[in-house]
Amino acid sequence: GAVVSQHPSRVICKSGTSVKIECRSLDFQATTMFWYRQFPKQSLMLMATSNEGSKATYEQGVEKDKFLINHASLTLSTLTVTSAHPEDSSFYICSARSPSTSDDYEQYFGPGTRLTVT
Amino acid sequence: GQNIDQPTEMTATEGAIVQINCTYQTSGFNGLFWYQQHAGEAPTFLSYNVLDGLEEKGRFSSFLSRSKGYSYLLLKELQMKDSASYLCAPMDSNYQLIWGAGTKLIIKP
Numbered sequence: 001g002a003v004v005s006q007h008p009s010r011v012i013c014k015s016g017t018s019v020k021i022e023c024r025s026l027d028f029q030a031t032t033m034f035w036y037r038q039f040p041k042q043s044l045m046l047m048a049t050s051n052e053g054s055k056a057t058y059e060q061g062v063e064k065d066k067f068l069i070n071h072a073s074l075t076l077s078t079l080t081v082t083s084a085h086p087e088d089s090s091f092y093i094c095s096a097r098s099p100s101t102s103d104d105y106e107q108y109f110g111p112g113t114r115l116t117v118t
Numbered sequence: 119g120q121n122i123d124q125p126t127e128m129t130a131t132e133g134a135i136v137q138i139n140c141t142y143q144t145s146g147f148n149g150l151f152w153y154q155q156h157a158g159e160a161p162t163f164l165s166y167n168v169l170d171g172l173e174e175k176g177r178f179s180s181f182l183s184r185s186k187g188y189s190y191l192l193l194k195e196l197q198m199k200d201s202a203s204y205l206c207a208p209m210d211s212n213y214q215l216i217w218g219a220g221t222k223l224i225i226k227p
Contacts, residue, residue, distance in 0.1 A: 041219075043217045043218055043220060044161070044217040045217075046217070049214075091158070093160045093161075105148065105149065105166075105209060105213050106151070106163055106166060107151075107215060109160040109161050109162070110160060111159065111160050112158075112160040114158075
């Protein structure tokens, strides 16, 4: 149980375009979802936390108008990178958490999305 | 501030035992997670400690000392597939995971 999927797994886009990444909890209801970014050989960097039905809380230094997060249902959150630039190329990972699972605060990670902006 | 300290890289031999240490400082504490991350993949859950002591799960064990702000992950009977990064992630008072850069473990035949 506790499976999280992400789509797409890889995406290449042109500079200036927007890209949407979907994160789904497949077999549980995720009250909280997290979006991370990871550059090569660096730690996971939390971008934002979203709770179903409310606005996402962004970490300091993350532009909320550039990284749009929507958590419209208990099983789906989306991250849209708007007007992407080459420096946005990174590995984007979502995770989901639900107090109803056996390890209350465990985060279940999606497989990640490799974004390349040309 | 909040801080995680783990060795950057460790090397061990197939079949051996390795211990990865982690010291942390957080604003409040609600347990500590260990995750494994293979290159180019997302982290996968290994263990969660909230009380002091040793938790054993197959070849992997995790230890916690809250008073010392210290944890370790012990891997036994190392296999080549254990080559990965190991992330120590304590949870602060807001139930947020605090991530360090992790320890890259290299297993040699």
